[in-house]
Amino acid sequence: xxxxxxxxxxxxxxxxxxxxxxxxxxxxxxxxxxxxxxxxxxxxxxxxxxxxxxxxxxxxxxxxxxxxxxxxxxxxxxxxxxxxxxxxxxxxxxxxxxxxxxxxxxxxxxxxxxxxxxxxxxxxxxxxxxxxxxxxxxxxxxxxxxxxxxxxxxxxxxxxxxxxxxxxxxxxxxxxxxxxxxxxxxxxxxxxxxxxxxxxxxxxxxxxxxxxxxxxxxxxxxxxxxxxxxxxxxxxxxxxxxxxxxxxxxxxxxxxxxxxxxxxxxxxxxxxxxxxxxxxxxxxxxxxxxxxxx
Amino acid sequence: xxxxxxxxxxxxxxxxxxxxxxxxxxxxxxxxxxxxxxxxxxxxxxxxxxxxxxxxxxxxxxxxxxxxxxxxxxxxxxxxxxxxxxxxxxxxxxxxxxxxxxxxxxxxxxxxxxxxxxxxxxxxxxxxxxxxxxxxxxxxxxxxxxxxxxxxxxxxxxxxxxxxxxxxxxxxxxxxxxxxxxxxxxxxxxxxxxxxxxxxxxxxxxxxxxxxxxxxxxxxxxxxxxxxxxxxxxxxxxxxxxxxxxxxxxxxxxxxxxxxxxxxxxxxxxxxxxxxxxxxxxxxxxxxxxxxxx
Numbered sequence: 001x002x003x004x005x006x007x008x009x010x011x012x013x014x015x016x017x018x019x020x021x022x023x024x025x026x027x028x029x030x031x032x033x034x035x036x037x038x039x040x041x042x043x044x045x046x047x048x049x050x051x052x053x054x055x056x057x058x059x060x061x062x063x064x065x066x067x068x069x070x071x072x073x074x075x076x077x078x079x080x081x082x083x084x085x086x087x088x089x090x091x092x093x094x095x096x097x098x099x100x101x102x103x104x105x106x107x108x109x110x111x112x113x114x115x116x117x118x119x120x121x122x123x124x125x126x127x128x129x130x131x132x133x134x135x136x137x138x139x140x141x142x143x144x145x146x147x148x149x150x151x152x153x154x155x156x157x158x159x160x161x162x163x164x165x166x167x168x169x170x171x172x173x174x175x176x177x178x179x180x181x182x183x184x185x186x187x188x189x190x191x192x193x194x195x196x197x198x199x200x201x202x203x204x205x206x207x208x209x210x211x212x213x214x215x216x217x218x219x220x221x222x223x224x225x226x227x228x229x230x231x232x233x234x235x236x237x238x239x240x241x242x243x244x245x246x247x248x249x250x251x252x253x254x255x256x257x258x259x260x261x262x263x264x265x266x267x268x269x270x271x272x273x274x275x276x277x278x279x280x281x282x283x284x285x286x287x288x289x290x291x292x293x294x
Numbered sequence: 295x296x297x298x299x300x301x302x303x304x305x306x307x308x309x310x311x312x313x314x315x316x317x318x319x320x321x322x323x324x325x326x327x328x329x330x331x332x333x334x335x336x337x338x339x340x341x342x343x344x345x346x347x348x349x350x351x352x353x354x355x356x357x358x359x360x361x362x363x364x365x366x367x368x369x370x371x372x373x374x375x376x377x378x379x380x381x382x383x384x385x386x387x388x389x390x391x392x393x394x395x396x397x398x399x400x401x402x403x404x405x406x407x408x409x410x411x412x413x414x415x416x417x418x419x420x421x422x423x424x425x426x427x428x429x430x431x432x433x434x435x436x437x438x439x440x441x442x443x444x445x446x447x448x449x450x451x452x453x454x455x456x457x458x459x460x461x462x463x464x465x466x467x468x469x470x471x472x473x474x475x476x477x478x479x480x481x482x483x484x485x486x487x488x489x490x491x492x493x494x495x496x497x498x499x500x501x502x503x504x505x506x507x508x509x510x511x512x513x514x515x516x517x518x519x520x521x522x523x524x525x526x527x528x529x530x531x532x533x534x535x536x537x538x539x540x541x542x543x544x545x546x547x548x549x550x551x552x553x554x555x556x557x558x559x560x561x562x563x564x565x566x567x568x569x570x571x572x573x574x575x576x577x578x579x580x581x582x583x584x585x586x587x588x
Contacts, residue, residue, distance in 0.1 A: 024437075026470065027446040029453070034441070082408060087381075087400035106381035110404065111449050114376060115441040117408065121415045122436035131425035138432060142416035143318075147328070147409040152321040155405050159323070176320065 002285040005051050006044070009061055013047045014038070016063075016070035020123050025115070033104040033112040034119075037077050040095045045214075046072045046185045049286060053189020053203070056282040064127040065192050068137055071120040072188070075145050076181060078116035081109050083154065091236075117145075129192075137188055144184040153177025160243045167248050171212060178218075179211025186210070199276050206268040206283075213261040213290040219244040220254055220292055255292065262287055296579040299345050300338070303355055307341045308332070310357075310364035314417050319409070327398040327406040328413075331371050334389045339508075340479045341367045343580060347483020347497070350566075350576040358421040359486050362431055365414040366482070369439050370475060372410035375403050377448065385530075411439075423486075431482055438478040447471025454537045461542050465506060472512075473505025480504070493570050500562040500577075507555040507584040513538040514548055514586055549586065556581055 017038050025031040047069030054065050084091040084099040085106060091099050101109035124138050143149055153176030160173060186203040195203075222237045223246055237244045245254035265287055273280045311332050319325040341363030348359050378385040378393040379400060385393050395403035418432050437443055447470030454467060480497040489497075516531045517540055531538045539548040559581055567574045 021441065025441040025446060027441075027449040027453075030441060030446055030449040078408075082404055085381075085404065087379075087404060107452055108449065110376055110379065110381060111445050113408075114372075114411065115445040117411055118436050118440035118445060121432060122440055125429050125433035125436060131429045134429050135419050135425045135432075138415060138429075139419035142412050142419060146412035146416055147315065147319040147321075147324060151405050151409040151412060152319060152324055155321040155324040155402065158401055159321075 001055075001282050002048070002052060002289075005055065006048060009051050009066075010044050010048060012061075012066045013044070013051070013069045013073065016066045016123070017074060020070070020119060024119065024122070029104065029108060030111060030115060033100060033108045034116055036103060037081050037100050037112065037116075038074070040097050042095050043289070044073060045289065046076050046181055049182065049185035050189045050192070052282050052286055053186055054193045056279050057190070057193035057195060058277055058279065059193040064129045067123055067127045068188055068192060071124045071141065072181065072185060074116045074120040074123065075141065075150075078113040078120075079145075079150060079154070079181075081113040081116070085109060088154075088158070089236075133191065137191060140184055140187060140191075144180040149176050149180035150178075153180065162241050163243060164247065165243045170243050170245070170248065174212060174215040175208065178215050179208055182211045182214060183207025195276060199272065202268055202272050202275070206265055206272070209261045209265040209268065210286075210290060213258055213265065216245045216254055216258040216261065217290055217292060219246055220251070220258065223251065224292070258290075258292065262290060295349075295576050296342070296346060296583075299349065300342060303345050303360075304338050304342060306355075306360045307338070307345070307363045307367065310360045310417070311368060314364070314413060318413065318416070323398065323402060324405055324409060327394060327402045328410055330397060331375050331394045331406065331410075332368070334391050336389050337583070338367060339583065340370050340475055343476065343479035344483045344486070346576050346580055347480055348487045350573050351484070351487035351489060352571055352573065353487040358423045361417055361421045362482055362486060365418045365435065366475065366479060368410045368414040368417065369435065369444075372407040372414075373439075373444060373448070373475075375407040375410070379403060382448075382452070383530075427485065431485060434478055434481060434485075438474040443470050443474035444472075447474065456535045457537065458541065459537045464537050464539070464542060468506060468509040469502065472509050473502055476505045476508060477501025489570060493566065496562055496566050496569070500559055500566070503555045503559040503562065504580075504584060507552055507559065510539045510548055510552040510555065511584055511586055513540055514545070514552065517545065518586070552584075552586065556584060 018035060021031060021034050050065065050069040050072065051061060054061060080094060081100045083089050084094055085101055092102055093099065100112060121138060124141065125134060127134060145151065153173050156173035157177050160170065183204055186207040187200050190200045190203045219237065222235065245257055249257060269280050269283045272278050312329060315325060315328050319328065344359065344363040344366065345355060348355060374388060375394045377383050378388055379395055386396055387393065394406060415432060418435065419428060421428060439445065447467050450467035451471050454464065477498055480501040481494050484494045484497045513531065516529065539551055543551060563574050563577045566572050
């Protein structure tokens, strides 16, 4: 099911993004720079979650669904471009390819990020959803991506480098840095599928667990993964003496924490199946994406 | 009139911005960094134009007006922070104070810019305007600030450095780089004052002339101004061998081009007075802000 969504439906999300960039960008190098990072691929986890959520509630995938998923992927991609900059994480490789600034230079990479971020809100404002749904989707995205969400998480993450911080603080940082956008994916899917506020709250809880699972898995892969598998250099966290789940809990403790978050997520999925027209199988497939083995 | 708006009403715009940042930012240094650049002041030209436009159409200044003006100033401020970065224009001084990255470091300056940009859309999404007005204001702002507007203009501007380009190309760059946000200020003011589409089109034309006037004046001041007056280093354009109006038209030609744009703007103001309940005096005062003597 998820495989099918990924193979047949994600290309429609990608087309929404590239059509948008091709239509609106009035500077050739800027266009190339944005398309380079969008086309670098990756798992498209966030748009896939939006599609999976709408499908789980047994609704049709319509153009506004692809556009919302596209806007979210644009936000995610901008954040990667800016995070990779020399002034930030200073990464040369991303998804097995040179990072944006390595190809286009720092200035254009900054502008490509700014352009994708701004474009995400334009794309969302242009859907055929009702104005009130549109405002809600824009507002939640801005909150998730902004100064109480992802941007704050990134600022906290930098401060946590070269500093061992308590687990509670690390969780708060990751809740914002990666959790906020993943949570948005579930909640936006619920809104697009016309679900109740109560369901939206359950989706938010689910997103919280998935967000932490994602980060723990990411930290673990930096130790047990390979550069080839991940498309980026491993061992970076240890090199930068960054606080991570494995550095605070040990390898086995981090594995347990991951299992714990996925277990909590499963409980929420069962709750969702009790209160809505909902196919839990799709979400159980989504969970497997966060297993260490995948 | 403009003096009074500036003294009595702009502080309400500034309060909307600082309240927003203080309420939502969940990272102390990030908050400080954003407030530093917001509080660095400047003429607040863009929010002032929104207030002046609403007033010119004889409407009340309400909270949504201050919020829209605040969102626009947040976008403008983010663009200054990113433009000043070493990877971009590499400026140490802005409005007589150290630039953001000189105080907070490049990484936090990038994030402060990202946060202000994202926050502008959140703030706009939270007004009490009708959802359809809200979506329109968000869409126009994203267009003006984005990949067909300001971000593209900035990319073009960088490419034009160390290259003498034709006047037509220079105008196209400035139309996007500075014209788009100034035009937004007029058009958003018209929307907030419930004006017709025809009036909005006239406001857009007016914004185009004002945008070019602004840039020509800025280029001229880089030659005839002083660091003390401007709060930034002068002579930067010549040093970087940048294409400017004076470099293409000569000092006198640039002065004439400025007068020409302001003359065109005056014609549009008379047209506005013919079709709407409109006080032209306020706009004539606005024009004086773009005179070289001011």
